[in-house]
Structure formats: structure tokens, C-alpha cells
Amino acid sequence: MSAIPSKKITFKIFRFNSETDYLPTYIDYVVDVTHENVVLDILTTIKNEMDGSLSYRRSCRHGICGICSVKVNGKAILACKQNVLQMTETYGDTLTIEPLSIKRAMKDLIIDKEDFWVKHAAVKPFLDADVEDAPENEHFVSPAQVDQLLEADYCIQCGACHYSCPSLEISDAFMGPAAFAAAYRFQADVRDDQTNERLNLVNQEESGIWDCVKCMECAEVCPKDVNPIEKITKLHNMVFEAGIAKNNIATRHAVYFKDSIKKHGQLNEAGLVIYSEKGYGMYKHLKVGMQMIAKGKAGINPYSVPKSDKMDEIAKLVKISSTSKF
Ligand code: SF4
């Protein structure tokens, strides 16, 4: 029987010991890779056959425990799920493997995930309900009600989204996409008591859902297709529906977006900036505004926006798609 064809791939692996090193180094390992190999196979081969000092985390090897996530060429992946040769199609025959967060590296690919767990715990990721000690009946949940969770319960707390989020990178206060996905999972559960306590937790400025910049990176990297940005948007709506939205730049942005579509059938970009920023805040966008006017993308009068032809249809769409009390 012929051997499975293989290809030599160079892996540049981040090496660092927080107890003894000041700076990290990258060591190259050349490994024969077949079409069957996932990233975890390579780490295991290196550790078992080339360099026993390499440290990384793994447990289930089946994409369930969420512990093996690392970054390859800057992209967060689950090492036990990500095929290596597929990655070489994008990145070529040299792959750089790093921990999820370099600034939290403890030993090689192992990081200190404490901030992740603290933020996850802070959103009350559990059912908040008064249940009788010996209830006579089960609390029946229909398939349609389960569907409302939008598979948020598939999260395996791997941290791939959390450590890929640019908002979190610039603000340690931001709770991050995984915490918000967990908050949505329980907020959307019909068995939860549906108080506003959890919503208030995620509705804070700086730490909460309004500091998400909607870059979609969390959805891009999630190995379980949890799509955290979708849950963040749902939480935005829940906050409006609960009547607890605060008047800030992000909520004004949402309000104007809807109003503009309702009024003009399209987004008035200049009006959006003026309404969202209020006061002097809008002056920081003057340069871009002038460039837009020069390129014909905005008019001199920011409120002069042509109306779309089918305003009746647009009004109906806005009505049926809007569940929020703006
Ligand atoms: S969409 Fe929001 S939460 Fe997701 S990675 Fe981007 S900034 Fe972070």
C-alpha cells in the first residue's frame, strides 16, 4: 500500500517562558504534512519527535473542550479542527503559530485566560429563575423557543473571538463577544426570569455592547458558528425593547439609521454623523465630510437627500422588521 502523499511545511512557533524570558523567540520546525493533518497533529509531532519542551494545551481533540485554540498567521483557529494544508492554500508553505494573545502568554502557546473567564462570569451565564423545590410539571420549551437561542449555546468558550476582537484589544474594560453571546443565550431563554439585570450589565458604556465596532471578526473566527455579532445586535434590540437604552453616540446612531431609511429610503451619511455625534463631536469628521462633498458622495446641505422611488414598500419593510421601541 502506498504512503499518503505529504508536503514539507515550515512552522515558525512562538516560544516564551514568562518566568525566565524578557522577549519571545520564534523557532522553525519543518514537518511532513498530509491532507489529513490538523494543526494539533503538528504540535503533537513536534513535541513527541522534535522538541519536548514545546508547551500547548489540548484535551478532547474533537472540537468540544475549546482549549486548543491558537493563532496561525494571525487568525484564531481550533488546533484540533483546522486542517493544515487548507491553511497553506492561503498563507503558503510557512505557517506562524502563536498563542491567542501574545501579551497574555505564559509558556509558549499557553495563555492566561483569566480575563476571559472573569468577563464570561460577569454576565450571569446561567438561568436566573425561581424554581419550586419539587415542581409538579416540567417547564416545557418548544422547538420554536429553542430556535430563538440562535445556537448561542454551541459556544465552547475557546476564546478565539475574544482574543481577535479589536475593541477588546484597545479597551480592557470591553467584555467581549463571547461574554455577550453567553448573555444573549440566557436572556433569550424563555425559562429565564427575564429581568433587566443581565441587560443592564451589558448596557454599560465602555464595557458593554455599544462599544462593538461591528467588524465581524468574531463571526469570522468562531469555530462553532456562534456568530457573536448577531447576538450583540439582538442584545441591542432587547435593550431598546426593555426601554433601558441610554442616550449615547451608539444608540443615536441606531435611531438615526432607522429614521433615515424610513424618511428617505436610504441612509443619509452626513445626517447620521451630525445626529450621532451631536455638538462638537461632529467637527472631528469635517475633513472626511469635505472629501465626500468633493467626490459628490454628499451634498452641501446635509439634509437634502433624494427620496427612493418605492417609499410605500420601504415603509412597510421598516414597519414589519422593526421590533424595537426606538
Ligand atoms: S464585531 Fe464587535 S465584538 Fe465582534 S470582534 Fe468586532 S468589535 Fe469585537
Ligand code: SF4
Ligand atoms: S463564540 Fe465561538 S469563538 Fe467565541 S468563545 Fe464561543 S465558540 Fe469560541
Ligand code: FES
Ligand atoms: S482539544 Fe478540545 S477543542 Fe481542541
